[in-house]
Amino acid sequence: MPTFTIVAGARPNFMKIAPIIHQLQKRQAEDTAIKFRLIHTGQHYDKKMSGDFFEQLDIPEPHANLGGGGGTQAEQTASIMVSFEKELMENPTDLVLVVGDVTSTLACSITAKKLCIDVAHVEGGIRSGDLTMPEEINRMVTDSITDHFFTTSEIANENLRKSGFSEDKIHFVGNTMIDTLMAQMPRFQKPEGEIFDSLEPKKYFVMTMHRPANVDQEQKLKAMIDAILEGTQGLPIIFPVHPRTAKNLQAIGIAADNLLMCEPLGYLEFNYLVKNAKGVITDSGGITEEASVMNIPCITLRDNTERPETIDLGTNELVGTNPEKLKPYLDKIMKNDWKQYQGIPLWDGKTSERIIDILISTYSK
Structure with missing residues (x-):
């Protein structure tokens, strides 16, 4: 039975993991042999930046909260890595799934790979080219050690190809943020x-x-x-x-x-x-x-x-x-003279389904 560890730590992560968690729960209810643990790193720890999102997006209580908030980026990274290493050693997993580009994404990816655990990066391959942004460093380092990239666009796919990653690692699935948006719009x-x-x-x-x-x-x-x-x-x-x-x-x-x-x-x-x-x-x-x-x-x-x-x-x-x-x-x-939305490929509310299909297919062998 494949076991996955899902990581979230900061406000932008919660919208991205919610549909993935819901899809995992749905598959479990359908008797798919699959287990997961949800880990909150604690990077954002106040109610408005964390607790409210779990309640509104119907995300279950995390299996563990690493309490990694506060301090400088280096202090935060170190704290999360120490706690996440202990988590992984106590709860073995086939894959660590990280999302986005926050400190938690970087810290948990490095920790997993040093324990020889596969890493999947949701939103892999996006680049601003601006190395003054901490997020860009997080993206680049995370992608350099990622085993499976779940990408939001053909532009991200091309960025990864240019970096030398093989097609079998790149999975163009769409945007889980839009899964959440479409699911929650009636509840705004x-x-x-x-x-x-x-x-x-x-x-x-x-x-x-x-x-x-x-x-x-x-x-x-x-x-x-x-x-x-x-x-x-x-x-x-x-x-x-x-x-x-x-x-x-x-x-x-x-x-x-x-x-x-x-x-x-x-x-x-x-x-x-x-x-x-x-x-x-x-x-x-x-x-x-x-x-x-x-x-x-x-x-x-x-x-x-x-x-x-x-x-x-x-x-x-x-x-x-x-x-x-x-x-x-x-x-x-x-003047109401603005361009209109043209439709972005695979931003259709079904991204999390595609992600879980790929993970089950890959890790149930």
């Missing part, structure tokens, strides 16, 4: 709170910012917010504020009647806002995927992206980190 719910009561569909923006290039330099952050406020012409801007951003916003004293800052939101509430927004302004990769599939105009405040398919076939535009370049893009959204 309006957030509770006074600032959300007066919002009208297609008459507000949703914004997220957390990357150092945008939020760590106070004057640049102020210039970016000012440009956004000007370009959105007084429409409300819902801004769930990442802790690092909140500290810097406080220091520069940013305030405007239509800039509505709030705590981080749960999955169902945040995506309710995105689905009904006039546009999204973000520096997050995952949000560009969700906005594209929901056909919502999306502006990315970065100089590169590891998800070019959201630009080629989605609703995303890569604007950069220069505030002066924002205006023409915001003008297009305000």
Whole structure:
């Protein structure tokens, strides 16, 4: 009977593992001989960044929580590796499945391979080319020791081929984030709170910012917010504020009647806002995927992206980190003159089924 260990640690991971866990549970209910353990590394440990997602996405309680949150990236990586090694030695497995590009992904991949355990990487092969991003380092190191790549696009497949990986390791399956989006869309719910009561569909923006290039330099952050406020012409801007951003916003004293800052939101509430927004302004990769599939105009405040398919076939535009370049893009959204979602291959809500089919076929031999 094949045994799999599924790893998640940070908010972006939970949307990616949920449909995989549900598919494993479904196969078990159908009497497929398969076992799995779900391991939460504890990288994100507060309720809004972790607990709420488990509840809303119906993810079962993890079999173990490694408590690896806090500290520098090196401290976090080391803590997770020490705890995960003990987990694997006490609970042998045929495969460790990691998702995305967070610290937990890197730490658990290295630990597994040093114990001669196969690694599968969901979302393997994506690249931004920007080595200043910790996520890019995580992707590159994880992929260098991965046995099975579950990819989201032909672009990711080609990246892996160029790196010398053989076709039998590359499995083009689609995007588990979109499995979750499609499954949960009927359950989206309006957030509770006074600032959300007066919002009208297609008459507000949703914004997220957390990357150092945008939020760590106070004057640049102020210039970016000012440009956004000007370009959105007084429409409300819902801004769930990442802790690092909140500290810097406080220091520069940013305030405007239509800039509505709030705590981080749960999955169902945040995506309710995105689905009904006039546009999204973000520096997050995952949000560009969700906005594209929901056909919502999306502006990315970065100089590169590891998800070019959201630009080629989605609703995303890569604007950069220069505030002066924002205006023409915001003008297009305000005039309802934005490109439409073209459909991205295999982003159809069935990715997790394909992943589990491949794993069962490979490890039941």
